Amino acid sequence: DVVMTQTPPSLSVAIGQSVSISCKSSQSLVASDKNTYLNWLLQSPGRSPKRLIYQVSKLDSGVPDRFSGSGSEKDFTLKISRVEAEDLGVYYCLQGTHLYTFGAGTKLELK
């Protein structure tokens, strides 16, 4: 089974600061159709998760362009520029190439 290693486990950030979260896969996430199925989701406190980014770098509808995703093969990054209060919560990477596996999550908190 694919293992998704997400770091750091937590981040303390000031409003307006930029942060990055890393996600590494135990296997290449390039699928047979040449797409890479790596997603990022946010779970705000007390809420259900919601996808932000799919296929490494494509933003879901309504997601601010302060969010960006990058990476390839086994190594991926989520960057949040100019963090706002509404961005706080737990971020998860999710691979969808070899069935599905979540990373352990990164908790983004206010400094």
Next chain:
Amino acid sequence: QVQLKESGPGLVQPSQTLSLTCTVSGFSLTSYNVHWVRQPPGKGLEWMGVIWSGGNTDYNSALKPRLSISRDTSKSQVFLTMNSLQTEDTGIYYCNRKLGAYWGQGVMVTVSS
């Protein structure tokens, strides 16, 4: 609009079977995949399984021996059945459409005698 809502018993006894229902509206189960994801208290998300739009299913290998997902397209409902429940199965169970923007609110399941 697209909605999903989980329902089921809040309390299940150890070794018993869990049965949950996800009732959807605003889309057809024959056009979209529906996944189940769970979250133990204070912990991360675990993908459980999916019923594809065509009706086939796939499961998390760790849960496969105990887990079954099915649907009734005429009622717009997806069902999760998991047997031999233990305390570590306690948590919030979510259904969602394509692991994307549309998730149910989740249902809390406690396994306890």
